Amino acid sequence: MKLSGEDMFSYLAILVIVISLASIGMQFTGNVTHDAVVNVTVSESAAINFTVALVNFASGSVTDGAAGATLETGVDSATADGSWSGTQDALTLQNIGNVNVTLGFMASDVAADYLGGTSPTFKYKVTNGASDAGACVSNGASDWTEFTTSNAVACSPLQYEDSADEIDVDIQIYIPSDSNTGEQTATITATGTA
8 A cells, every 4th residue: 555645744733742742741541620619708607606604603601690601612612611512513604606806794772782781791702614725815804803794705705716716714602601591593694705
């Protein structure tokens, strides 16, 4: 079989194209690629939760002859001049959202209404959780702070990262010997604002 000049030219042109493609690294695979995009928007969510939400000092009385009794939760929990032996653990609050929050506290009653008698007190103190160092960046309640019936900033901000999102809220009350009798209950409201 004899090739004409035109056929030879066609074969030679194809051979040059194949050699050129091979020299620049092209391969014939039959595959085609194209990029795609996955887009998602995560909304901010401010959320807090009391994981320990009850302090129950139980029943007791002021020691005879004492002006009043002091009850306190937390690491240094104690009862002075009284017979209460209930809860010794602090309240525990966690930022379960995905943004830092400014945390405030208020109570349903001030000490005079909650406990009555001569010079009662109803206080709280905020500390970082045992394994949550730095959870409360600026702590406005690192010392005993009297509860009020309006929101008072205690922690700004309370962080949201899992390693630093939990605080303890210790409670201290002073029950005077002439306080109200019977079960006394106050509600604490925590507010987190992004």
